[in-house]
Amino acid sequence: MGDLIAGRGCGMAGEHVDLTSEASGRPAPQPTEREQQKFLGVTFACCDVYARIYQNREQTAYVGACPRCSKPLHIGIGPGGTSSRFFTAY
Numbered sequence: 001m002g003d004l005i006a007g008r009g010c011g012m013a014g015e016h017v018d019l020t021s022e023a024s025g026r027p028a029p030q031p032t033e034r035e036q037q038k039f040l041g042v043t044f045a046c047c048d049v050y051a052r053i054y055q056n057r058e059q060t061a062y063v064g065a066c067p068r069c070s071k072p073l074h075i076g077i078g079p080g081g082t083s084s085r086f087f088t089a090y
């Protein structure tokens with residue numbers, strides 16, 4: 001008897017892949033950090049939280065505040081300054 005199984009599963013016929021691989025000006029990769037935001041990672045011991053503080057405009061200090069209690073923090077950037085990028089503020 002006819003065990004005709006209609007050939008399903010061959011639907012891959014004529015897969016039309018049109019790769020428009022046109023290299024006409026791939027968007028140039030943008031420099032993610034263009035001025036390199038200078039920041040310090042600081043642990044505020046008062047609240048035991050970590051935050052980043054950034055350089056002030058004059059680039060003479062890192063200034064910020066505790067995100068919890070708003071305690072101000074000011075870390076001067078001196079000559080021969082600190083090479084450490086991580087601080088704990090007490």
Ligand SMILES: [Zn+2]
Nearest residue numbers: 046047066069
């Ligand atoms: Zn605090």
